[in-house]
Amino acid sequence: MNVVVFDLETTGLSPERDAIVEIGALRVRGGQVVASERFESLVRPLNAAGEVLRIPWHAQRVHGISDEMVRGAPDLGRVLPDFLDFVGDSAVVAHNIGFDGGFMRAAARRHGLVWSPPAEYCTVQLSRQAFPRERTHNLDVLAQRLGLSFAPGARHRSLGDVQVTAEAFVRLTERLRAGV
Template identity: 45%
Template sequence: MALMQTTSRTRWVVVDLETTGMSPAKGDRIVEIGAVAVEDGQITETFSSLIHPERSIPYFVQRIHGISDAMVASAPRFAQVLPQFLAFCADSPLISHNAPFDRSFLDFQSTLVTDAPLPHAHLDTLRVARLLLPKLGKHNLDALVQHFGVSLSAKDRHRALGDARATAEIWLKMEAMAASEGKSLLKGWIRRN
């Protein structure tokens, strides 16, 4: 992965996925994608879709995100959702919490459909949180939700759109925190795949 420096960017897309497991290379697939557009410090649009994974969702995974085989039985396939997701993202850089996980699924499944990974730059809020809050201890989404006082109901936790909204709010709070120290996350380094 190369590093790319950004300058004045006003629109970012925060994305979260729910999956059948941990490894796209071992056959796991996306079952839900949620994204929020952030423009000039505000959440302006949302995108969400269940996705038929073309395989069964293990029961222990269903217990985490609450998405069952019945819920995705009539959902569109990833190939049908990808064009809509790409249109929503346009040329905006992506933000995710634990971005390497989400990016691995997006790139793997995008490559199956288009023979190419996503072209978007991708920023990892987990990495940024570790740099900005080294004394916090844990930097998982739950710890950051609690630290920043972000509202995330139990029914929205581990659902893609709910987690994307929470990640967007955390990102905005980290950007404000960095700005108060005379820094800008938007003018910093982001990972480009």
């Protein structure tokens, strides 16, 4: 299986009102995370009029990305085509695909592009299938359940979350195939 596992950091929760400030992705081929095939970029957030958006304090508190960090970053109009090229015709995976996929669909539409991967997989849903008796399936709990850990300072940064999500995807799919 060839998939791209991705994660976004944003200024808020609304794909229509908020903006992407970071994209991270890794490729998984044949059940192995390919660390050398990665995509990572900070994104300068702009509104529909092309004005720079400030990153709200509540978002900064979650991901640690500040206005200063994105000041020299490319805007989404430059980053998104490169990311879509990286994804190509691969299926995609995210932890809570509804959130990340919703942002990607809205961003692509705003930039005259199309986000239409052949399949979308959600590690939250896979976790629910693999651990049906468990009530909590957030990424921290899932990582702990699968014996995975985040690199220091990497939690809630796109590539840090992607590394754990990609390993979780591999382990969850193996577990589900084995019927464990």
